[in-house]
Amino acid sequence: MSQDPLPFHEDPPWYKGVVLAVVVIPFLLTIWAFTTLWGQHAGWLELSLLIGMWIITGLGISVGYHRMLTHGAFQAHPAVRATFLAFGSMAMQDKPSDWAATHKRHHAHSDQEGDPHSPLEGFWHAHFGWLFRDRFVRSGPIYEQIRSDPIVRMIDRNYFHLILAGLLIPALIGGLVTLSWMGLWTGLLWGGFVRVFLGHHITWSVNSVTHMFGTRPYETTDKARNNAIVALLGFGEGWHNNHHAFPRAAYLGHAWYQIDPGRWTIKALEKLGLAWDVWMPDEDTRRNRRTST
Ligand SMILES: [Zn+2]
Numbered sequence: 001m002s003q004d005p006l007p008f009h010e011d012p013p014w015y016k017g018v019v020l021a022v023v024v025i026p027f028l029l030t031i032w033a034f035t036t037l038w039g040q041h042a043g044w045l046e047l048s049l050l051i052g053m054w055i056i057t058g059l060g061i062s063v064g065y066h067r068m069l070t071h072g073a074f075q076a077h078p079a080v081r082a083t084f085l086a087f088g089s090m091a092m093q094d095k096p097s098d099w100a101a102t103h104k105r106h107h108a109h110s111d112q113e114g115d116p117h118s119p120l121e122g123f124w125h126a127h128f129g130w131l132f133r134d135r136f137v138r139s140g141p142i143y144e145q146i147r148s149d150p151i152v153r154m155i156d157r158n159y160f161h162l163i164l165a166g167l168l169i170p171a172l173i174g175g176l177v178t179l180s181w182m183g184l185w186t187g188l189l190w191g192g193f194v195r196v197f198l199g200h201h202i203t204w205s206v207n208s209v210t211h212m213f214g215t216r217p218y219e220t221t222d223k224a225r226n227n228a229i230v231a232l233l234g235f236g237e238g239w240h241n242n243h244h245a246f247p248r249a250a251y252l253g254h255a256w257y258q259i260d261p262g263r264w265t266i267k268a269l270e271k272l273g274l275a276w277d278v279w280m281p282d283e284d285t286r287r288n289r290r291t292s293t
């Protein structure tokens with residue numbers, strides 16, 4: 001058998017402990033934040049930090065990691081590439097190159113043997129169980145090709161610093177606005193950990209929920225579905241049947257009512273001259289692939 005271009009990587013046992021901490025700590029802090037702090041130490045400032053950081057890191061994942069880096073849906077100015085990959089890193093979902101290579105494997109084997117996270121192995125496996133089962137791609141020719149971009153290597157190298165920045169920025173804003181240690185802590189909690197928790201489960205829902213629940217306007221070889229709730233929370237990523245039908249398409253919303261904030265972002269970058277070669281199949285090509293409206 002020829003060499004797998006996207007081989008699974010065997011992580012050392014301690015790494016699974018790190019993953020466990022990354023999954024469990026934001027979860028516990030989120031429960032705590034909601035049960036004990038709401039109303040006492042959470043107000044408009046904390047909510048703004050939560051929403052602001054969710055938008056920045058969510059677009060970093062959808063526009064930067066996914067559409068730009070993994071699928072090459074558009075070209076962008078180096079400063080835009082660096083910025084969106086840095087925002088994506090703050091989401092704590094792996095380094096850009098590892099995320100992109102693992103996701104490419106998902107497309108290459110969608111809902112077949114070898115898919116890192118198909119719900120055919122169970123909903124929870126697809127949601128986050130796969131994180132503990134050596135299903136990451138961190139080597140191989142396609143991984144090396146992703147890393148041939150010096151900007152990607154630079155963000156990869158600074159991944160842990162960027163995670164830290166994603167926690168410290170909301171903490172500092174919280175502390176400086178309120179001039180208190182409590183503001184520093186609640187900024188870290190809501191703009192940092194609660195935001196990481198929500199961002200994780202939104203992205204993981206693309207792997208679990210949108211391969212199980214929703215509509216299938218396009219006939220694809222996998223189980224990918226369009227799910228409006230995941231799309232609303234995930235900056236357009238929930239239009240996952242559209243995405244699997246045309247993985248390289250820059251826009252995941254294919255109809256006017258399919259809200260796609262990632263599309264608005266790319267269009268804005270294009271208007272500013274910061275993005276170009278935005279790829280999208282024309283209406284006829286899409287209509288011919290559709291089995292329903
Ligand atoms: Zn998928």
Ligand SMILES: [Zn+2]
Nearest residue numbers: 103107243247
């Ligand atoms: Zn994709």
